[in-house]
Amino acid sequence: MRPTAGIGTALQRLRELKNLTQEDFSLVSSRTYLSTVERNLKSPTLGKIEQFAEVLGIHPLTLLTAAYMDKLTPKEIERVTAALRTQLLRTLTD
Numbered sequence: 001m002r003p004t005a006g007i008g009t010a011l012q013r014l015r016e017l018k019n020l021t022q023e024d025f026s027l028v029s030s031r032t033y034l035s036t037v038e039r040n041l042k043s044p045t046l047g048k049i050e051q052f053a054e055v056l057g058i059h060p061l062t063l064l065t066a067a068y069m070d071k072l073t074p075k076e077i078e079r080v081t082a083a084l085r086t087q088l089l090r091t092l093t094d
Helices: 007-017 031-038 046-056 060-069 074-093
Strands: none
Touching: 007 031, 007 046, 007 060, 046 060, 060 074
């Protein structure tokens, strides 16, 4: 079963933006596994997403958010992040 969100696409894009190679992730993943994730053939666990994010130097939510927002316009991203912020604050304060 193929993942619905583009976690692999987002991971690859962020990795390339940071000028990192697949080998730079060798302490947390094999190149074969990383390549499989980047081709959206496998879905990483939340723990693995945390490890990938740590290597990227970003918060894990940034990686997850990028996976769901890669086809949105800047205006749509603003709308979605505002809604997400509202939902998170409401959840944490209820």
